Amino acid sequence: MTPSLFYFVFLSLLLHFVACLEFKGTLFTYHNSTRLTAFESGAEDSDKAFIFLEGLGDGYNGVPYLGVLNDAVTKLGYSLYQIQTTSFYKGYGASSLANDAKELDYLIGYLKEHRNKKHFVVMGHSTGCQDSYWHNKNGQYRKDVSAYILQAPASDREWYADDFPGWPEHLKLATRMREEGRGSEWMPRSISEIPVTADRFFSLYSHGGDDDVFSTDLTDEELDHLYKDVNQPMLAMHGEIDEYYRSPVDQMVILKRLQKACPAFKKIAVIPGATHKVVSPQAQTVLVELVSSFLDTIDNS
Incomplete structure (x- = not known):
């Protein structure tokens, strides 16, 4: 199958499965001042909450497996929460992992106080994996989360470097803007059609940026430092043919390195x-x- 045909078939399947996603549940505001919302489905009367975090550019119903995931966690007595954050859709360029984790804490605090939830699991897809990692290490309510699940923890830096030949120059510009105290300003549209600040660009695509926690070229020492104080149990899953995984390193090799660290x-x-x-x-x-x-x-633990 040629690459162009592969991506046509892939896109067709993706659009089909996303279009079929339909949930019955409750939409509510969990943080009034920022007007952030979440959608609950599944075992709504349960005291167990399964919180799902989307990847960059995604929003509600952002992945095609949410339907079967909802059915599975409902059988185990969980309600499923899809959470809107400031990073929803094209908003990620003005946000950060720290802000995503803060808004996740807003939701957990709200669920504890207003919806009688006592047991929490967080699952992140793609860059939602970085959010899960960050919350596990820094979140206010991290000890209230029984476990974190990481699906498609691919490196944004390795993907960008592989897809965009101008990556070194783009990164030099972001670095210079930060050094000049202009990290909160937008990168040029010629670099990114989606508005992204120099700070977030650096975080996503630089070696050592806040988002750079899954790259396959990180040293053992870097991994040890990054994952210090990450203590709550985690499941990490790669896809065998993940089109955003661009490293020649076998996926199980990096997963085992993460597990060792x-x-x-x-x-x-x-x-x-x-x-x-x-x-x-x-x-x-x-x-x-x-x-x-x-x-x-x-x-059962």
């Missing part, structure tokens, strides 16, 4: 036939089986 990674897996958003129904079945078995160990 951070024993909180209790389970790691590479899902056969899974793309970045896990379009294939067969791969989705494996994903929810991994999530369900992991939750069983957490709930």
Whole structure:
């Protein structure tokens, strides 16, 4: 299959499965001053909350496996929360991991106080994995979260460097803007059509940026430093054919390195036939089986 045909088929499948997603539940505002909302489905009367964090550019119903995931966690007595943050859709360029984690804490605090939730699990897709990592290390309510699940923890830096030949010059500009005290200003549209500040560009695409926690060229010492004080249990899952994973390093190799640096990674897996958003129904079945078995160990520990 030629690359162009592959991506046509991939896009067609993705659009089909996303279009079929439909949920019944409750939409509510969890933080009034910022007008942030969340959507709850599944076992709404349960005291167990499963919070899902989207990746860059995504919003509600952003991945095609949410339907089967909702069914799986409902069977285990969880309600599923899709959370809107400032980073929703094209807003990520003006936000940060720290802000995402703060808004996740807003939701957890709201659920504890107003919806009688007592047990929390957080799952991140793509850059939502960075959010999960950051909250595990720095979040106000991190000790209230029983576990974190990371799906498609690919390196934004390695993807950008592979896709954009002008990456070194782009990074030089972002670095210079930060050194000049202009980190909160926008990068030129010629570099990014989506508004992104120099600070967030640096975070996403520089070696050592806040978002640079899954790159395959990080040293053992860097990984040890990054994952110090990351203590709550985690499951990490790569997709076998993730189109955003651009390293020649075998995916299981980097997962094992992460696990060595951070024993909180209790389970790691590479899902056969899974793309970045896990379009294939067969791969989705494996994903929810991994999530369900992991939750069983957490709930029974």
